[in-house]
Amino acid sequence: MTTNTATTTSVGSKTTGSKPAGPVTSDRFFTLPVISLIAMSFMLGMSEFIIVGILPDIAEGLNVSLTTVGGLVSLFAFVYAPATPIGASISSRFERFRTMLFLAVVFLIGNLMCAFAVGYGMLVAARIVIALISGTTVAVSMTFADDVASKKNRTKFVAWVFSGFSIASVFGVPIGTSIANVFGWRWAFHVINLLTVALIILMCVVLPKNHYGPKSRFLAQFFIFTEPRIWGGILAVVFAAASSYVFYTYLTPILEQEIGIPSHLISFALAAYGVACLASNLYGGKLGDRGRGVVPLVKGRPIYLIQAVFMIALPFAVMNMVVGCVVLLVLGFLMYLQNTASQVLYMDVASATHPGSLNLASSFNSMSFNIGIALGSAVGGLVTDHIGMRWLGPFGAIFAVLAFLTAVWLNADLKRREKAEVEAAKEAK
Numbered sequence: 199m200t201t202n203t204a205t206t207t208s209v210g211s212k213t214t215g216s217k218p219a220g221p222v223t224s225d226r227f228f229t230l231p232v233i234s235l236i237a238m239s240f241m242l243g244m245s246e247f248i249i250v251g252i253l254p255d256i257a258e259g260l261n262v263s264l265t266t267v268g269g270l271v272s273l274f275a276f277v278y279a280p281a282t283p284i285g286a287s288i289s290s291r292f293e294r295f296r297t298m299l300f301l302a303v304v305f306l307i308g309n310l311m312c313a314f315a316v317g318y319g320m321l322v323a324a325r326i327v328i329a330l331i332s333g334t335t336v337a338v339s340m341t342f343a344d345d346v347a348s349k350k351n352r353t354k355f356v357a358w359v360f361s362g363f364s365i366a367s368v369f370g371v372p373i374g375t376s377i378a379n380v381f382g383w384r385w386a387f388h389v390i391n392l393l394t395v396a397l398i399i400l401m402c403v404v405l406p407k408n409h410y411g412p413k414s415r416f417l418a419q420f421f422i423f424t425e426p427r428i429w430g431g432i433l434a435v436v437f438a439a440a441s442s443y444v445f446y447t448y449l450t451p452i453l454e455q456e457i458g459i460p461s462h463l464i465s466f467a468l469a470a471y472g473v474a475c476l477a478s479n480l481y482g483g484k485l486g487d488r489g490r491g492v493v494p495l496v497k498g499r500p501i502y503l504i505q506a507v508f509m510i511a512l513p514f515a516v517m518n519m520v521v522g523c524v525v526l527l528v529l530g531f532l533m534y535l536q537n538t539a540s541q542v543l544y545m546d547v548a549s550a551t552h553p554g555s556l557n558l559a560s561s562f563n564s565m566s567f568n569i570g571i572a573l574g575s576a577v578g579g580l581v582t583d584h585i586g587m588r589w590l591g592p593f594g595a596i597f598a599v600l601a602f603l604t605a606v607w608l609n610a611d612l613k614r615r616e617k618a619e620v621e622a623a624k625e626a627k
Contacts, residue, residue, distance in 0.1 A: 227354060230404040231346040235339045235355075237397050238302065239362025241390060242332050244370035245309055246274060246363075248386055249325075252375055255383035262318050270322065272575065274329045279568040282333025286561035287419045289338055290554070295407040301335045302401065306394045313387035333568070337561035340541065345406045357483025357538045360563075364479050364534070368472035372465065415554075422548055422555040427492055430608040431543040432566045434495060434502075434601050435536065439570025441505060441597035442533045444578040445512065445590040449526070456516040456588055457523065467523070474530030479537060486538030491546045494539035496609040502602035505532045509598055512591030537563060573597075 249256070249270050257267045289297045304327065311324030339359050347355040374386040422428055445452065453459045453467050488494045508528050515525040541563050548559035574597065581593050 225348050225350060227347065227351045229346065230400070231342070231406065232355060232358070234397065234401045234404055235342055235346065236358050236362045236365075238339060238401070239336060239359050240366050240370060241362075241394055241397060242305070242335060243363035243366030244374060245305070245312075245328055245387075245390055246332065247367050247371045248374045248390070249274075252378045252383045252386055255378050256321070259383055260315070260318050260321065266318065270325050272572065273322070274325055275568045275571045275575075277326050277329035278333050279565050279572065281330045282337065282561045282565040282568070283558055285331065285334030286337040287416055287555070287558040289334055290419065290557035291416070293407075294338060294341060294409040295401075295405050298335070298338050298401065298405065299398065301331045301338065302394065302398050304331045305335065306391060306398070309387050309390050309394065313384050313391060333561055333564040336564050337557060340545070340560040341557060342405070345409065353486040353538055353542060354483045356486060356541050357479055360482075360534065360537045360541075361476055361479040364472065364476040368469060368476055372469065419552070419555040419558045422552040422559060425547060425551050427547050427608065427611065428544065428559070428562070430492070430604055430611070431495060431540050431547075432562055434604040434608070435540050435563060435566035436570040436573065437597045437601035437604060438502060438505070438536055439567045440574035440577065441502075441509065441570075441594040441601065442529065443571045443574030444581070444594035444597065445509075445529070446533070447575045447578045448582060448587055448590060452516065452526075452587060452590075457519050457526075459519065459523075470523075471526060471530045474527045475533055478531045478534040481531075482535045482538045485535060486542050488539075490542065491550075492543050492608050492612050495536060495543050496605050496612060498536055498539055499602055499605040499609065501532060501535050502598050502605060505529065506595040506598035506602070508532070509591040509595035512594075513588045516588065537567075540566070570597075 249267070253267050257263060260267075289301075308324050308327035308331075311327065312321060315321040315324060336359065340356060343352045343355050374389065377389055378386040449471065450464060450468070453464055454461060459467050485498055486494050488497050508525055512522075512525055512529075516522040541560070544559040544562045545556065548555050552559075574594070577593055577597075578590055581587075581590050
């Protein structure tokens, strides 16, 4: 389904489809439409991360090994990464609100399957269903930015949508885990389902409707991959995420075995780390306001070097409980600082060069981050098995340096383009 009237959309420019929702003139940020989209990210995050908190309960309930259930985490990332750009490009052909509603209903169906799974096979199928639509849901949420937030607040909107996942890890997962401990693991999913139904009703009431994106054929959207700046943004996110997940995958055993935090305090330590991650997302929104296109990301080059330094220091920092915890909190704060900046890059470059690929471009951050998760986790596993958990940090530092070099290349490309524009302007005179 397409429309004949469509204009360009980006994080920094106003766009509407067949029936405009009208410009957002109020600077009030936490409106009901914005809250509903942040809540959708929260639900996606809670559903994704809850598995980690209730692994033993599921294993016992379905009579399978802990390792078998643990495979659901990597399975989710492997499905999420390729499904996100494909789903986002398909979704651009349909009316945005209906697409969002459809994705929310599929999400509900997937979690109902989790709650009523009669065996491990059904649980695997349910997790695949949820992974297939999660990234696309985030991508479609991003396209609401122009219609639910004022121009001043659009990068803030992007940051808060991403923060929904961090909020889920700080508050949603512990609450869900507590519910599972009292009433059984299936009730964790029942709660998610009840909240999702309420959220669907809210979205039906408050979200803008009758919006169609730029008209573009499915395969034509993928021509955006011919744009080098898009690849630069993707690689920077992949390397930075891999750097973090080399050690983050093993955060709990690092806290217990390397730093020596008592087991009864681990939940508090993880919550503190989650707060650092939430702060990372929110401060990343401020960094995303430092320009348009590739500018915010290239201005963030020092972040990757700082991350590399703290990664290198990690094996020595864990020898002292206080120093080790401080280093981990700093790494948590650095973890998501690039999120909004990279999203600004994708959306602005797509808007300027391939406006028909806007939905696809809005999915790149989620896609890239999950590729980084898979890469970092795999490398972390190899390091742990062959060298030892203590030395995860230096290998993470290698990925951080690669992210820095990618940002350096993006900066050089930006300078070259600016010089070419100046010379073209002189010739025009």
